Amino acid sequence: MAKGRVLVVGGGRPEAEALAGALAGWGYEASLAKGSAEGVRRVGELLPALVIADASEARAADSHLLEELRTSHPEIPVLLFGAADAPASNAQTGAGEHILRHFDKSSDYDALRPAVERALGEAEARAVVRREALDGAKERGVFGELVGESEPMRQIYTLIEQVAPSSASVLITGESGTGKELVARTIHRLSPRSRAAFVPINCSAIPETLMESELFGHERGAFTGASSRRQGCFELADGGTLLLDEIAEMPPLLQAKLLRVLEERRVRRLGGAQEIPVDVRVLAATNRDPLEATHRGEFREDLLYRLNVITIELPPLRRRREDITVLARHLVAQLAERHGRPARTLSPAAVEALKSHHWPGNVRELRNVIERAVIICSGDTIERSHLAPYPLDQRARVRSEDTITLPVGTPLEEVERQMILRTLQKT
Numbered sequence: 001m002a003k004g005r006v007l008v009v010g011g012g013r014p015e016a017e018a019l020a021g022a023l024a025g026w027g028y029e030a031s032l033a034k035g036s037a038e039g040v041r042r043v044g045e046l047l048p049a050l051v052i053a054d055a056s057e058a059r060a061a062d063s064h065l066l067e068e069l070r071t072s073h074p075e076i077p078v079l080l081f082g083a084a085d086a087p088a089s090n091a092q093t094g095a096g097e098h099i100l101r102h103f104d105k106s107s108d109y110d111a112l113r114p115a116v117e118r119a120l121g122e123a124e125a126r127a128v129v130r131r132e133a134l135d136g137a138k139e140r141g142v143f144g145e146l147v148g149e150s151e152p153m154r155q156i157y158t159l160i161e162q163v164a165p166s167s168a169s170v171l172i173t174g175e176s177g178t179g180k181e182l183v184a185r186t187i188h189r190l191s192p193r194s195r196a197a198f199v200p201i202n203c204s205a206i207p208e209t210l211m212e213s214e215l216f217g218h219e220r221g222a223f224t225g226a227s228s229r230r231q232g233c234f235e236l237a238d239g240g241t242l243l244l245d246e247i248a249e250m251p252p253l254l255q256a257k258l259l260r261v262l263e264e265r266r267v268r269r270l271g272g273a274q275e276i277p278v279d280v281r282v283l284a285a286t287n288r289d290p291l292e293a294t295h296r297g298e299f300r301e302d303l304l305y306r307l308n309v310i311t312i313e314l315p316p317l318r319r320r321r322e323d324i325t326v327l328a329r330h331l332v333a334q335l336a337e338r339h340g341r342p343a344r345t346l347s348p349a350a351v352e353a354l355k356s357h358h359w360p361g362n363v364r365e366l367r368n369v370i371e372r373a374v375i376i377c378s379g380d381t382i383e384r385s386h387l388a389p390y391p392l393d394q395r396a397r398v399r400s401e402d403t404i405t406l407p408v409g410t411p412l413e414e415v416e417r418q419m420i421l422r423t424l425q426k427t
Contacts, residue, residue, distance in 0.1 A: 004049035004120055005029045009039035009057060009065060016054060019081065022109055023052075023116070036063035043073060044167060044279070047192070050120055055082025068239070068279075073192040077119040081112075144186030146179060147330045148323035152315045156183070159312055164190035169262075169307045171247075172285040174314030177364030180285040181245060183312055188241040193281060196240030199233050204249035211254055213270055216261070222271025234267045237280045247284040247307065248293045255300045262306050282307065317359040317366065324355050327363060331370040332382065343377040349384040 006028045010016020016032060023030040031046060033039040036057055043051065043065075051069060058065050058080060069078055143157040163170055164187050172180045181200060188198045206214050213222075217232030233242055244250070250258070261267050262282060266275040284307045286293075293299035317324065328346055336343045346354075350373075359365055373386040404422050406415060 005031070005046055006050045006052060006116070007031050007033060007039065007042055007046055007048040009033045009036060009051065009053040013054060015081070019052065019112075022112070026113060026116075028116075036060065036065040039065045040068045043068065043076070047073075047165065048076060049123065050077055050079065050116065052079045052081060052116075055080040070195070074195050075123065075192060077123045079115060079119055144189055145182040146186055147327050148320060149326055150320040150323045152320050153323060156312060156314065159310075160187055160190065163187065163310050163312075165192065167281050168309040169281070170283045170310045170312060171290065171304075171308040172283065172312045172314065173290065174285075174287065175316045175362055176287045177362035178314040178316060179363050180287075180314060181243065183314065184241070184243040184283045184285065187283060188281075191241065191281070193240045197237050198241050198243070199237040200243040200245055201233050202245045204246040208251045208254075211251065212257065215254070215258070216267045216269055217272075218270035219272045222269070226271070229269070232267065232269065234261065234278045234280055235276060238278045239280075241281045241283060244282065244284045244307075246286055248286040248288045248290060248299050252298075252300065255303050259300065259303045259306060262303075317362045321355060324359075324366070325351055327366060328354050328370055331367055332374060335367075335371050335374045339371075339375055341374050341377065342380050343374045343382050344380045346382045347384065350382050350387055353384050353387055 006023050008016050008020045008023070008030060010019070010032065020030040020032045031042065031048070033042045036053075039051070039053065051065075053065060057063065058078075066078065069076055143153075143160070146153065146157070160183065170184075170187060172183050174180055184200070185198060188194060201214060203211065213226075213230065213232065215232050215234060217230050217235055218226050220226060220229050244258075261278075264275075265279065266277050268275050290299060290304050290308070294301045294304055317327075325346075328351065332343055332346060335341075354366070354369070361368075369387060370382075373382045377383075377386045404418055406418060410418075
């Protein structure tokens with residue numbers, strides 16, 4: 001069984017081929033890239049445990065290899081090999097070692113082999129520390145920016161861990177206020193792209209006439225008011241992650257242009273003639289059922305399939321009531337610190353009041369209620385009175401919406417009709 005995957009970037013030099021052969025002989029799964037451009041592409045495809053690159057190739061003016069590794073894949077260690085007189089600045093390159101190029105002597109391999117083992121060992125040790133920290137946070141019901149210890153949330157945490165290291169597109173669904181953007185941010189933070197930008201854009205909040213410019217950018221004079229060149233969200237997120245929030249609200253014509261960009265990984269600014277390559281991981285979110293939107297002709301089926309490589313469905317707060325207390329206490333601590341207020345805990349009566357509410361606005365609604373209580377509370381404990389008049393006055397309303405009263409003898413067809421009407425009215 002191979003010890004680990006190593007990518008050698010050597011510009012097609014015989015020394016690189018010899019190095020790849022030596023690594024294979026030591027039990028590693030060795031791959032070879034002829035130049036830095038191919039190296040950048042293969043790093044994204046292979047996600048190697050280690051990259052060994054020719055120093056002159058990696059430092060060439062047109063090489064983006066070290067920058068790509070430093071920003072998008074900081075967890076991958078880098079070793080450089082080169083001529084004895086080649087400058088070796090670890091601080092500038094991000095490389096952990098500098099190995100001589102001349103591999104015709106056994107002593108060179110004797111120096112290289114422990115360097116490879118040490119670099120891989122240190123990378124694995126850092127990964128173990130990250131996993132232990134993550135596992136510890138999960139036990140406390142916290143995962144990135146998400147909070148909850150219910151079984152549905154733990155399943156989501158596991159799924160996020162599985163998808164974060166890849167570059168696959170993810171479609172995040174759920175009602176408004178359930179935390180779809182927080183899921184996207186957590187995926188980005190746990191991904192190899194975490195040091196690059198996370199750029200969210202709300203497709204429902206931008207006028208249709210400006211949406212294309214927001215996504216792809218524009219050149220000066222492209223339209224009235226375009227007084228200067230502007231980068232779009234794809235360029236701003238290059239090397240990082242782009243969140244297309246409320247993707248189902250995007251106009252159909254723009255959906256076709258988005259699909260082309262996702263397939264070709266190139267954008268053209270409005271009014272521009274040149275296509276610009278971009279390396280962006282795209283996450284999408286919607287509070288609508290995407291399949292229903294496609295059936296109604298509002299959302300392109302081919303775009304849905306392109307975005308929906310992996311789906312994460314967030315449950316509404318009313319379906320994970322055991323998380324209400326954990327969330328409320330977390331929000332109290334967070335918001336009290338932000339506003340400089342003394343509140344530190346919730347009384348049992350306040351907790352009961354929160355747990356009895358239906359929470360149609362989900363976590364966003366809970367946050368608003370807690371923020372109000374934190375601001376008006378003058379002591380260290382939030383009481384039930386600090387939550388009034390909301391959501392306490394809502395309990396009777398929720399009960400009335402959840403029931404229907406009909407006189408004895410009402411025909412079954414009328415009962416069914418009234419139930420359907422009440423359900424539509426409520427939802």
